[in-house]
Amino acid sequence: MPGTTTPATELTSQYAAQVSGDLERNVKERERITAEIASLQEQLTALQHDHAVLLSMRQALGITEAPAEPAAPSSESAAVPAPRRKAGTARSGKQKAQKSPATQGSPAAKKPAAKTAGATAAQPTLVELIRDHLAASKEPRSAAEISAALGAAHPGRQIITKVVRGTLEGLVAKSQAERTRQGKSVFYTAPAPESASASESGTQQSEDSGH
Known part of the structure; x- marks a missing residue:
């Protein structure tokens, strides 16, 4: 009997020592993890505070929020290939795209442009307008x-007054208009019939000599 009790006592002592060691390691590991959790909690609190500050700064600066990045496609959607278009459909689309610019060059499309060009060409020049106005005016007229x-x-x-005045001075220099001064004002009239005929003959002679 005494021999049987001694091994049991030794085994109990071994288990007790092992349990005590495990308990001590458990306590230390728990303290370490608790300390890490407290540190992470402090970091999380600081990050939340910084996040709130940054949000308020962005609102104050009027910065719009950037759109969220699209989620990565799942493996199922990535595995399904996009349907291919038939060759006939692609060709018909190209033919329609090629025909659309050609319609712009059709006679129907060119009619408005032709009318605009004709209207622009039919408009008299500023020199002709001023000549006709002076010829129709019975009294001297100022540039304004x-x-x-x-x-x-x-x-x-x-019609710009400065341009009209320059054109009138050009006509006066060619004897195609007459200039009179009344005080500080300058007035223009059509040339006398003799002056006009002499100016036209002089212009014709200069053109003939040039040829």
């Missing part, structure tokens, strides 16, 4: 009066 009259008669054209 001529500009106002031409602008009212041709609302679609941009």
Whole structure:
């Protein structure tokens, strides 16, 4: 009997020592993990605080939120290939795309452009407008009066007084208009019939000599 008790006592002591060691390691591991959790909790709290501050700063700066990135396609959707178009359908689409520019060059498409070009070509020049206005005017006219009259008669054209004055001075230099001064104002009239005929003959002679 005493021999049987001694091995049992030794075995109990071994188990007790092992359990004590395991319990001590468990306590230490629990303390370590608890400390890590506390540290991570502090980091999480700091990150949440920084996140709130950054959100308020972005709102104050008026920065719009960037769109979220699309989720990665699943393996099932990636495995399904896109349906292929038939060759006939692709060719018909190309033919339609090639025909569409050609329709722009059709006679029906060119009619408005032709009308616009004809209307632009039919418009008289500024020199002709000023000549006709001076010929129809019985009294001397200033450059401002001529500009106002031409602008009212041709609302679609941009009549600038400075340009009209320069054109009038050019006509005076060619003896195709006459200039009179009344105080500080300058007025223009159509040339006398003799002056006009002499100017036209002089212009014709200069053109003949040039040839």
